[in-house]
Amino acid sequence: MSETETDNWPVRTGSGAPEPEALRDIMALVAAAFDTDGNPPLSEQTLVELASPAAEADALLTLLAYAPEEKSDPSTGQDLAGLAVVSPVGGSGVLEIVVHPNYRNQGVGTLLVDKLKANRGLAGIKAWSHGDHEAAADLAARYGYVAVRELWRMRLIRTHGSDQALPEAVLPPGVTLRTFIPGQDEHAWLAANAAAFAHHPEQGSMTLSDLQARMTERWFDPAGFFLATDAEGTILGFHWTKVHPETGHHPSLGEVYVVGVTPQAQGSGLGRTLSTAGIRYLQGRGLSAIMLYVDADNQAAVSLYRSLGFTRWDADVMYGPRPE
Template identity: 65%
Template structure:
């Protein structure tokens, strides 16, 4: 293992897409971090953006810190100790995520990356996620004047399907699976309407949708649409299956549940949630997870009534002064 002098290790700063070799390094490090921590260090949106490269809809800034081998010149560094990714938005804001290999933790790797980011990009409009809210991340955020601004709960259900209520749909509403090549435009419109208050989800584009449909986990049979007699989409439950990795078993996810404004107040959200959970359990999965904002009291209450319990939390940090 390399001597511990991260302040002297080279940091690569890449604007735009990363090449295949760097993407493989990022993916391998993220897998090692997830195996160690039990949760991924990067959000799905970030990995979708990384894989899309220059063709993606979100500009990208990546930093990679390589630890040189004891006998190597720093310019020919071999081991990726950590990396940082900023996904930029059109309005000048950005979201930062940092991952450090378990073998290189508590050595100043994340600090070196963030310091380089500050000098190369600056912190204007920047917020940062800590997935799992590790103590080291909280300490680093405080060092740079960042405080928690959002808490995203992970909740998990391990109950059997027999303990779930029935998925009772409103009158004249039926459930069917998403059909690729047919439903994209209508779903994007329904998603925009359902999440008008939540731009992170509501602003999803055709390109964003296609990128997710190209992922290995995409299964149209688990993408449930609630439609009226005319075929109009009133709501949806997009499920996801995280495959088994290392010592962690496969787990289902309530990926996105949305109800359009005109269909709210009919119990459709609960019916869609239950229908999706039953679908996941029919696939042989014994646990289902979801993400929800900690301050979304109605959603937290519904999920608790269905048997979900708080499992973990992701915390977003922003400047203390709100800048």
């Protein structure tokens, strides 16, 4: 489809959290894309902000592309063909685009980018491709974007005896392991998280409202949120695990959600110990597959997870403007 053939596809632009009806349509679009592709089409933080009426959502920019009546799906009534959302991560913003499987290869992605370019411009914006789809790479190249970051998804498949092959979770002297206590540990954990991820563009900027939003999710379970503390109770490291429920034809999946070690405890082997403790917990819940996200250029973390049996499964790619 040429660009002129999408002229009669209306695009609605908004800021902040969408209205309930629009949010319902967005979540249906996200679910359809996930079911088709096998990976989330939007980052978790973007989903949190879309669903949140909090002040942090005010900086969101959303563009919703609707199919004209003659193109809409009569079996489902689905007419939301695509979504572009710009979140304020990194100052200039990060773009994510989702196109409904029923409307792919019809120029919807190009339509959304062109509308965004006309609405606020593309200056400084970077863009995620979750799953590194070929169509996303082509779209990025069309606007002069190149890959600037690769986020691997690694996976551990449990086979007979694999849990016995994990190293023992031996804590450094004077360090104890306990689980997160809601209503008590929020601020101390946020401080430890900020210290552990001081140079990470997403994780290190987590706020109290971000944490509280995740604590209200159905998957949140403090029994899988491990804290390593010293004799004074200071948090030195943590392993927050997550269990993805079974959806459609995708089975339940464990996740090494986030492992962090504060600067004063780095080099002590605490990261390996925390990783092992969380993996054992997830396997103890009967999960045969565990996944995680890690930056491809984080050689120390990639080496650690490979030593624990993880292998590269898939990747998300961030695109940015081609350097002058």
